[in-house]
Amino acid sequence: MTAVPLRRRRAPSLPVAWRRPAALAGALVLLAWVVVALIVPLLPLEDPLRQSVGAAFQAPSAAHLFGTDQLGRDVLSRTLWGVRSSLPLAVALVAGSLVIGSVLGALAGYLGGVVDEVIMRVADLVFAFPTIILAMVVAAALGPSLVNAVIALLIVSWPNYARVMRALVLGARGQEYVIAGRLLGAGPLTSLRRDVLPNVSAPMLVLAMLDFGNQILLLAGLSFLGLGAVPPTPEWGSMVADGVVQFSSWWLATFPGLAIFSVVVAFNLIGDSLRDALDPRTAGAVQGSSI
Amino acid sequence: MHHISKRASALTASAAALALILSGCSAGGSGGGQQASANKTLVVDNTFDLKTSDPARAFELTGSIVDKALYETALTFEGSDVTKPVPQLTTYSMSDDDKTITLTLDGKHVFSSGNPVTIDDIVWSYKRVQGIAGNPSFLLSNLSTGKPFTIEKTSDTTMTISDTVANPALPYILPNPSLGVLDSKTLEENGGTTDKDDKAESYLNGKSAGSGPYQLSSYNATSKVVFVKNPEYTGTAPKYGRVVLQNVTGPSQKTDVQGGQAQLALNLNSQQVNGLESGSIKVAKTTSANVGYLWLNQNEQVSGGVTNDPDFVKAVRHAIDYEALRTVAGSGSTQPGGIVPSQFLGALESDENNTTDAAAAKSDLASSGYAEQTVTLSYPTDATLDGVSFADMAQSVQSNLQDAGITVKLNGLPIATLLDSFRAGKLQAGLMYWGPDFPDPSDYLTFSPGEGLGLRAGWTESMSPEVTKAKEAAIAAEGDARAAAYQAWQKASNADGAFVPLVQAARYAVTNGVTGVTPNAIWTVDLASIE
Numbered sequence: 110m111t112a113v114p115l116r117r118r119r120a121p122s123l124p125v126a127w128r129r130p131a132a133l134a135g136a137l138v139l140l141a142w143v144v145v146a147l148i149v150p151l152l153p154l155e156d157p158l159r160q161s162v163g164a165a166f167q168a169p170s171a172a173h174l175f176g177t178d179q180l181g182r183d184v185l186s187r188t189l190w191g192v193r194s195s196l197p198l199a200v201a202l203v204a205g206s207l208v209i210g211s212v213l214g215a216l217a218g219y220l221g222g223v224v225d226e227v228i229m230r231v232a233d234l235v236f237a238f239p240t241i242i243l244a245m246v247v248a249a250a251l252g253p254s255l256v257n258a259v260i261a262l263l264i265v266s267w268p269n270y271a272r273v274m275r276a277l278v279l280g281a282r283g284q285e286y287v288i289a290g291r292l293l294g295a296g297p298l299t300s301l302r303r304d305v306l307p308n309v310s311a312p313m314l315v316l317a318m319l320d321f322g323n324q325i326l327l328l329a330g331l332s333f334l335g336l337g338a339v340p341p342t343p344e345w346g347s348m349v350a351d352g353v354v355q356f357s358s359w360w361l362a363t364f365p366g367l368a369i370f371s372v373v374v375a376f377n378l379i380g381d382s383l384r385d386a387l388d389p390r391t392a393g394a395v396q397g398s399s400i
Numbered sequence: 401m402h403h404i405s406k407r408a409s410a411l412t413a414s415a416a417a418l419a420l421i422l423s424g425c426s427a428g429g430s431g432g433g434q435q436a437s438a439n440k441t442l443v444v445d446n447t448f449d450l451k452t453s454d455p456a457r458a459f460e461l462t463g464s465i466v467d468k469a470l471y472e473t474a475l476t477f478e479g480s481d482v483t484k485p486v487p488q489l490t491t492y493s494m495s496d497d498d499k500t501i502t503l504t505l506d507g508k509h510v511f512s513s514g515n516p517v518t519i520d521d522i523v524w525s526y527k528r529v530q531g532i533a534g535n536p537s538f539l540l541s542n543l544s545t546g547k548p549f550t551i552e553k554t555s556d557t558t559m560t561i562s563d564t565v566a567n568p569a570l571p572y573i574l575p576n577p578s579l580g581v582l583d584s585k586t587l588e589e590n591g592g593t594t595d596k597d598d599k600a601e602s603y604l605n606g607k608s609a610g611s612g613p614y615q616l617s618s619y620n621a622t623s624k625v626v627f628v629k630n631p632e633y634t635g636t637a638p639k640y641g642r643v644v645l646q647n648v649t650g651p652s653q654k655t656d657v658q659g660g661q662a663q664l665a666l667n668l669n670s671q672q673v674n675g676l677e678s679g680s681i682k683v684a685k686t687t688s689a690n691v692g693y694l695w696l697n698q699n700e701q702v703s704g705g706v707t708n709d710p711d712f713v714k715a716v717r718h719a720i721d722y723e724a725l726r727t728v729a730g731s732g733s734t735q736p737g738g739i740v741p742s743q744f745l746g747a748l749e750s751d752e753n754n755t756t757d758a759a760a761a762k763s764d765l766a767s768s769g770y771a772e773q774t775v776t777l778s779y780p781t782d783a784t785l786d787g788v789s790f791a792d793m794a795q796s797v798q799s800n801l802q803d804a805g806i807t808v809k810l811n812g813l814p815i816a817t818l819l820d821s822f823r824a825g826k827l828q829a830g831l832m833y834w835g836p837d838f839p840d841p842s843d844y845l846t847f848s849p850g851e852g853l854g855l856r857a858g859w860t861e862s863m864s865p866e867v868t869k870a871k872e873a874a875i876a877a878e879g880d881a882r883a884a885a886y887q888a889w890q891k892a893s894n895a896d897g898a899f900v901p902l903v904q905a906a907r908y909a910v911t912n913g914v915t916g917v918t919p920n921a922i923w924t925v926d927l928a929s930i931e
Contacts, residue, residue: 160724162727166671180795253781339810339812340812357671357672
């Protein structure tokens with residue numbers, strides 16, 4: 110296989126990604142949520158925390174487009190404010206696991222030996238448990254809060270990145286241009302940073318994009334189980350949980366549920382298109398990592 | 401479009417026809433006259449928490465409904481009134497020192513096997529409750545000393561139950577369906593003993609051995625329990641010859657009772673009963689005996705110097721919007737005046753210390769030493785107050801206190817974790833509930849300074865001598881003076897105490913075409929009284 114410097118390929122192909130209608134739709138939905146997150150305090154909405162128990166369980170109407178919840182709070186306002194809990198934390202979570210997983214995976218793949226053994230056995234340990242169960246255990250031990258939920262998910266999600274990274278680095282390490290660099294006097298860390306990492310970053314980016322939706326779901330899931338957001342914070346997962354016990358008031362769970370759905374789908378559309386456009390070999394590389 | 405609307409109208413028509421047929425069925429069930437209904441089946445929907453039908457082992461809501469139908473008790477309560485024990489198998493008298501209750505058999509009752517109910521059966525059944533040491537065994541021991549009651553046969557028609565200390569609550573304990581009297585001869589033939597070797601549970605889960613209005617026809621702890629009339633029953637024969645108690649979730653209970661497939665639904669919430677009443681469908685509201693309360697820790701180390709400040713406590717009492725809490729808890733819910741539930745002897749109707757008064761809250765807070773500290777309010781996330789979420793109540797209280805200028809942070813915990821920390825007295829403030837062990841105010845003395853619950857809130861005897869004095873007066877009171885003494889104790893606690901009684905949630909019994917449903921705080925409903 111010849112090494113194709115990816116930088117040259119990436120430049121023209123990124124715009125190609127946005128030309129795909131699915132990616133564009135996803136990006137627009139996401140952009141809309143980002144805008145909402147930024148300007149929601151300026152919108153003419155009711156205070157998402159203002160209770161009015163006399164007006165609880167009102168069906169959607171002109172006064173309350175998404176109805177009111179069990180404490181008479183405006184569901185539209187809470188749904189829009191909810192993006193402020195979900196999006197930034199999902200970004201922090203994915204960025205965190207990307208960095209931690211990549212660094213550990215790259216070290217394991219490049220250095221090999223004992224370092225590889227230790228890192229990958231710890232990863233195996235995490236893999237041995239179902240993600241959500243382990244996250245629940247950690248979150249329950251740390252106590253309910255959104256930040257603790259993020260920490261719990263960080264602990265369970267970095268090994269994914271580490272495994273893929275390790276496989277990619279293992280593949281790149283033997284490439285002639287890397288060997289050439291080493292022969293010209295580059296130290297292991299310089300070689301890793303300058304020759305290896307740039308050539309494996311694309312599949313990692315795709316992996317991160319596809320992981321976003323997953324992480325948002327997991328975060329909402331922990332809140333749904335009462336291990337994430339602390340009331341009265343408007344958060345989609347806990348709003349859905351409130352709605353589930355009030356079956357007859359369908360609007361309680363429907364609107365925050367649709368919000369989660371829209372963000373997850375948006376991230377997946379972007380991730381899919383990025384993968385197709387950015388690096389046709391990614392699918393193979395990701396699969397190869399599981400060997 | 402035309403095509404669709406035609407189909408839609410055809411659907412509507414057939415749905416209407418189906419509804420007519422179904423309502424015809426239910427009308428037949430109820431309007432068929434008393435003679436016809438003797439052979440009719442009554443269907444009752446309940447969300448099961450059933451573990452066993454063995455009274456000595458059952459202490460769940462569904463278990464109490466089942467055991468109430470199958471077994472009789474020495475004493476009982478009439479309808480919904482749990483303030484006055486009345487004779488069932490026996491009459492009773494209390495000794496002058498209130499330590500001993502003497503039961504005298506009336507000799508008229510017969511088990512479904514045909515054996516007469518004897519004093520030996522009652523003694524055997526009570527000793528079995530103590531010996532098996534199952535969930536209800538605490539009923540026959542003193543809650544504060546932990547010592548089991550002494551149960552003795554004194555003649556062929558009399559027996560005594562004695563406590564080591566004065567215990568005026570004895571007659572209030574005996575009506576519990578877990579103290580149902582079993583046919584000891586039949587049970588001994590089927591593995592029954594009065595100690596831990598007892599093996600009669602599986603027998604009792606297949607056949608009953610009681611003198612109650614019904615006997616067990618079939619039993620499945622996860623799906624349904626079927627009762628048929630006990631031909632030997634000596635009381636007023638129940639109207640329905642057969643009763644099916646089935647495990648159904650809330651939303652399905654609603655459609656069942658609307659469609660007439662069930663005549664009684666026991667687990668609908670306030671949202672579900674909203675607008676349900678029409679035609680033959682009636683909604684009976686009662687108040688649950690579970691009291692939701694707020695505690696404020698009085699221990700200096702735990703209170704952060706905030707929640708032990710008497711003026712701060714007063715401010716909280718006046719800042720809470722009790723009406724909002726009642727709205728959250730559903731229509732039919734009540735604010736008890738004290739910690740004793742509204743339907744019990746000695747209940748306090750209201751107390752000016754626990755009233756919503758924003759101005760008083762502001763001035764009390766101003767005269768307290770409160771300086772913007774954050775108060776952590778804990779609550780259970782996986783338990784409800786009769787279906788009302790503690791998270792909702794906590795958020796309501798948080799918003800009330802914040803309006804008064806008090807910063808509150810919510811701390812939802814699984815109930816097991818919460819109880820661990822609460823029992824250790826480590827939580828600054830929080831919401832919990834107390835379900836009665838038996839309907840007597842003495843069960844609530846634990847909410848006194850220096851007692852079990854009081855100490856959980858860091859409330860020691862030296863902090864409130866007035867309350868301790870009132871508690872001692874309540875213990876010493878006898879007969880008709882007890883109610884007033886317990887009310888005085890609660891007034892004292894409301895004036896200077898760690899607990900704020902908040903709300904008793906509503907319970908709903910939805911009927912379609914039947915009457916005679918009298919909700920009861922101990923056994924939910926007596927199936928035999930339904931007509």
